[in-house]
Amino acid sequence: MPLKAENITKCFGETTVLEDFSHEFADGAVTVIMGASGCGKSTLLAVLMGIMPPDSGTVTGNDTRLSAVFQEDRLCENLTVLSNIRLVLGKKAGREMLISELAEVGLEGCAEKPVRELSGGMKRRTALLRALLAEYDVLFLDEPFKGLDEDTKRTVMEYTKRMTEGKTVILVTHDREEAEFFGGELIELQKNA
């Protein structure tokens, strides 16, 4: 069952962030949601994931296995990089495999480091790797490459594209270059006055 939003409206006080939003997201493909800051991209993602109830409207098809990179990293600061990923994947995720995947996103040598000791960009890559390695039917990516320098961003974007081929991905970004790189359907949200 594809992920489908019907007539979603979400307000915060007097401000209407989403108004009558409807869309059926393509299965096995990337959908990019773009728009200026404050136009409701992250709110839409939260509503689609089911972690924020809409004021009106319905979301169907989100009762499957979900994975996500949230607006914030949402990592356990006192756990190591490896433990943060294992928290989601469980013990079945082999150490060697994880270390080799960490190297793919430039986190070689960081496996045993507590997350609190990492830079912002490293944390972001840890959160992204956790989401990519988890088992999922729909993957939500909320600005997954923010805080990365250009070279690292390119490497990580290529890795992400490779890992998500043929999968249902909803990517939120304000960067047109990112949107074009991932292709797929593009939804441009407008900021409500």
Place this chain on the structure above:
Amino acid sequence: MKKKLISAAAVIFWIAVWQIAALAVGKSLLLASPVEVIQRLATLVQEQQFWQSILYSTSRIMLGFIFGMTTGVIFAVLAGKFVFFEKLFAPLIAAVKAVPVASFTILALIWVTSAQLSVLITFLIAVPIAYSNIFEGIKALDGKLTVMADIFRVPASRRFVGIYLSQIMPYFRSSAKLAVGMCWKSGVAAEVIGIPKGSIGRELYNSKVYLETADLFAWTLMIIILSIITEKLFLLIVDLIVRRIEKL
């Protein structure tokens, strides 16, 4: 290494100040010198009674500390989970925090024997320290991590250790560090008032009665050493658990 050298130099400096002050006073009855204290301690360690007193007080103070920490943690978890318990415990914890150790000790002597006194007093000292710290830790838990765990369908056991315990342990560690020292101070103070036979508190009391200042200092030094050893030991155990959690 440099930090350790600075710390050692600071200790040596204050011992030197103590030695100079003792020489200036010139009466060991009023102020025993560090050399006299070490000499007295060297004599005391050869006596069986010395080790019996250490075992007697350490076992009771540590028993009260462990019971107190456990109770504090249980109370904090209940208060963190249910507002009813938070409201229920608030006046009790505030009262236990505010009442002087001496008042508790005298009151406790009516209820329990002097042998059990230090267990009860250290228990009462440890409970509010553990409660306040752990409760603060529970309140500071990041709710967004719970949402993350919901999305990824993280099982309850992994969630408990990885998310909750990993966030609470630093609070538990700091409460344990604080409570060990406080338990030693209050436990020995209670023993000085209750003077149970074979305790460190009784030895301190006797040194006061017989004006044996060197003994008083030697026992005080021993209490400091015991406090440091038990603190380091307990924190070592906590750190081992933390490292195990970090690696999940």
